[in-house]
Amino acid sequence: MPDRIVLLAHCFLNSQAKIKGSPDIADLSEKILNILIKYKCGIIQLPCPELLHGGLARWGQTKYQYDSVFFRRHCEKIAEVIVNQAEEYQRHHIPLGPIIGVEGSPSCGVTLTCDGLWGGELSESHSLFTKIKEVDIINKQGVFMEVLQSSLSRRSIYLDQIGILESEPADSLGQLMNYLSRNELLGGKMDE
Template sequence: MYRSKKVILLCHCILNTNTKVEGLAKKSDLEKTIIDALIENQIGIIQLPCPEFMCYGLKRWGHVRAQFDTPHFRKSCKAIFEPYADQIINYIDNDYEVLGIIGIDGSPTCGVERTCDGDWGGEWTSTDQWKERLDSIQYIDKKGIFIEEIMKILADIKVDVPFFGVSFSNTEASYEAIRKILK
């Protein structure tokens, strides 16, 4: 690779699917297509940390947005992004192009255009309403908690970086988003 002076930030599991909630990693060409396109175009790839993995590890259950919408999780998201904000500033100060931040639509944490929410919580074995609870999940037009905190930090430091969400349920739109970044 040559020094293109172009970098992009990817949510962690695009490069390392192993941090996803167990059972969620699907066989898909999406990640490889994104990574191949970035490498072919000589784009430097920065992997963001996975906030869910860092806070709750590999044995976490799948969550909805409301369960992560706590002061502690927001503080944690903010703290883990701060060093990346510093890197973005330094790239920009040195005339590098920060092409964007790619999130995962549908994620309660890393969703850009869409996230999942619902009336989840409590002890599953103590209720016979668990099916209704599970069925309350909805995909809504809102950002995940990590993406919201990243946006707040970037707004505070007056740095304008575009965000793109990729989606495993709409791979064609995801490829289009990548083409847009690379043109």
């Protein structure tokens, strides 16, 4: 029986959902799973908001592009089944969290997201490479993480979040391990 339930970004269990051409994260996924197994975590796989919105042939986009009313409503809709599960586990006093996100993602970033004033007709753009270089990594959450957090808080559920930085994962994996070992020492109990 798991000691706690974590909410894991979809692509750490299924990297086929990522944008075509993304770096291979098989090794990283294995490390994350080994940590979660070691600390007896049950795993809720979060939905991939971009896959369910733009499919597998989507382009990489910035937070500026995803930050629309329409994408936010989409995120709310797909988050609901997760929030319902979280509420049920909380009701039964089963320790929950953290939410494990993907740093740098415009949707699933926890403290880092990629942003930039992208958009428009590609074939008419004579400065495409300049535009591409304008993308920036900034200290903000991705859209899906923002929506998920506020949907959870509307039900009085407050979960910690840890973002995994795929390009240099050592620190974030250490953070995840520290979090789980600390909570293991605390007995992983929630207040009745």
